[in-house]
Amino acid sequence: MGRAFVYVILGGGVAAGYAALEFTRRGISHGELCIISEEPVPPYERPALSKGFLLPEAPSRLPSFHTCVGANEERLTPKWYKEHGIELVLGTRVKSVDVRRKTILTGSGETITYKILVIATGARALKLEEFGVKGSDSENVCYLRNLADANRLVNLVQSCPGGNAVVIGGGYIGMECAASLVINRVNVTMVFPEEHCMARLFTPKIASYYEEFYKSKGVNFVKGTILSSFDIDPNGKVTAVNLRDGSRLPADMVVVGIGIRPNTSLFEGQLTLEKGGIKVNGKMQSSNSSVYAVGDVAAFPVKLFGDSRRLEHVDSARKTARHAVAAIMEPSKAVEFDYLPFFYSRVFTLSWQFYGDNIGDVVHFGDFSGGTFGAYWVSNGHLVGSFLEGGTKEEYEAIAKATRLKPAIEDVAELERQGLVFALTASQKPPPSPPGEVAGSSIVVERPIYAFHATAGVLLAASIAAFAYWYGRKRRRW
Numbered sequence: 001m002g003r004a005f006v007y008v009i010l011g012g013g014v015a016a017g018y019a020a021l022e023f024t025r026r027g028i029s030h031g032e033l034c035i036i037s038e039e040p041v042p043p044y045e046r047p048a049l050s051k052g053f054l055l056p057e058a059p060s061r062l063p064s065f066h067t068c069v070g071a072n073e074e075r076l077t078p079k080w081y082k083e084h085g086i087e088l089v090l091g092t093r094v095k096s097v098d099v100r101r102k103t104i105l106t107g108s109g110e111t112i113t114y115k116i117l118v119i120a121t122g123a124r125a126l127k128l129e130e131f132g133v134k135g136s137d138s139e140n141v142c143y144l145r146n147l148a149d150a151n152r153l154v155n156l157v158q159s160c161p162g163g164n165a166v167v168i169g170g171g172y173i174g175m176e177c178a179a180s181l182v183i184n185r186v187n188v189t190m191v192f193p194e195e196h197c198m199a200r201l202f203t204p205k206i207a208s209y210y211e212e213f214y215k216s217k218g219v220n221f222v223k224g225t226i227l228s229s230f231d232i233d234p235n236g237k238v239t240a241v242n243l244r245d246g247s248r249l250p251a252d253m254v255v256v257g258i259g260i261r262p263n264t265s266l267f268e269g270q271l272t273l274e275k276g277g278i279k280v281n282g283k284m285q286s287s288n289s290s291v292y293a294v295g296d297v298a299a300f301p302v303k304l305f306g307d308s309r310r311l312e313h314v315d316s317a318r319k320t321a322r323h324a325v326a327a328i329m330e331p332s333k334a335v336e337f338d339y340l341p342f343f344y345s346r347v348f349t350l351s352w353q354f355y356g357d358n359i360g361d362v363v364h365f366g367d368f369s370g371g372t373f374g375a376y377w378v379s380n381g382h383l384v385g386s387f388l389e390g391g392t393k394e395e396y397e398a399i400a401k402a403t404r405l406k407p408a409i410e411d412v413a414e415l416e417r418q419g420l421v422f423a424l425t426a427s428q429k430p431p432p433s434p435p436g437e438v439a440g441s442s443i444v445v446e447r448p449i450y451a452f453h454a455t456a457g458v459l460l461a462a463s464i465a466a467f468a469y470w471y472g473r474k475r476r477r478w
Helices: 014-025 046-050 078-083 147-159 172-183 204-216 314-329 393-405 412-418 420-426 451-477
Strands: 002-004 007-010 033-036 087-089 094-098 103-106 111-113 116-119 123-125 164-168 187-192 220-223 227-232 238-243 248-250 253-256 260-262 277-279 291-293 298-302 307-309 342-347 350-356 361-366 373-379 382-389
Touching: 007 014, 014 033, 014 314, 046 147, 046 172, 116 314, 147 253, 164 172, 164 248, 172 187, 172 204, 172 253, 172 342, 204 220, 204 373, 204 382, 238 253, 291 314, 314 342, 350 393, 361 412, 373 412, 382 393, 382 420, 393 420, 412 420
Parallel strands: 002 111, 007 033, 007 116, 033 087, 116 291, 164 187, 164 253, 187 220, 277 298
Antiparallel strands: 094 103, 103 111, 123 260, 227 238, 238 248, 298 307, 342 350, 350 382, 361 373, 373 382
């Protein structure tokens, strides 16, 4: 026996929830949509697992963080799916998918057919065994990718108050888990091979600020080396972490965050793969016209930079899901996805946002002693990336707008001098009109006829923005 649906979403992560909401908004009928997920609960906001879920007081628990509350949208509880006629096939492993025949075979032997498939399988956490280290099955070693992982981590934290935790990895998961463990009064040591934390994004100067802040909270850093083995007692519990540099760290618990790998195995040999994920076009459509891919598993074209990217962040998951459903439901109105890469994190009292690309020359600005600071990335004479810590909503919006505009940068020293004021000023300028399109950008730059008028206009705009910025900051201090 089997079931048939018009639309099937395969995967139950963030992207699945946002796709479901978009389907309902675009008028699907009851019984047309099915979500298949290995997890036993409907889609939820995964970032909560490394933040609110781990808090010692008033922790976040379902149903409070079901999608789509992360974007201030409806909360999609099990009741919501039932009311909208969406079939949830939860706790179900998929054995195989045949995209030519449009069939899905579950682990229980059921066949589910579809007309349109949305792949939202996300990614899995890389295991230590993939790097030649045994011990993942130890009772006090954990990863953080799903709700079961988070529950296990909470239980470990509660079982060793004041104990020692070793966090393997200096990326997103490592940094956010370390912060949460410290809040739980666990002693934390972070271990990673890079020269500084968040090495894929942070510059050494930016990383230094966050590392010093973490140190002030009691976090220790061991950099430039990797885990080589565990000391494990007769009960199967890790008691120490041995590093390649010869050092040994006592451990009551170990948290591993060493990266993820997209879940593409069901589609290898059937769909075109790229950058470790499923290659899609600007409508999130794969090499099979009936199959779309969204979220961490999708490698999609980024128009702003003229290449394809596979982005591992919740914002991309939300927006690719919405865009794919829009293209599915109204193909005649479908436009190419025009996404500005966006990453953010909030830990302790800190909050940063990054937009664009971190290539080219770096220009730092602001107060690195504890105030608002940031950086710009300049490549081929244009602004391509922006980072800001401690900004206001308006300031974050300004660096996003400025980055999307990709303005020409002729004087890097002046950019450094202006700092955040540059973004505030650039974001207020309307898109220029022809002639003279800038390569690699959709904006058009028209040279002014009178140099004096142009200079005066820029100085006036910068002065107004600087005064508004100073006045706004002063008001916030009041």
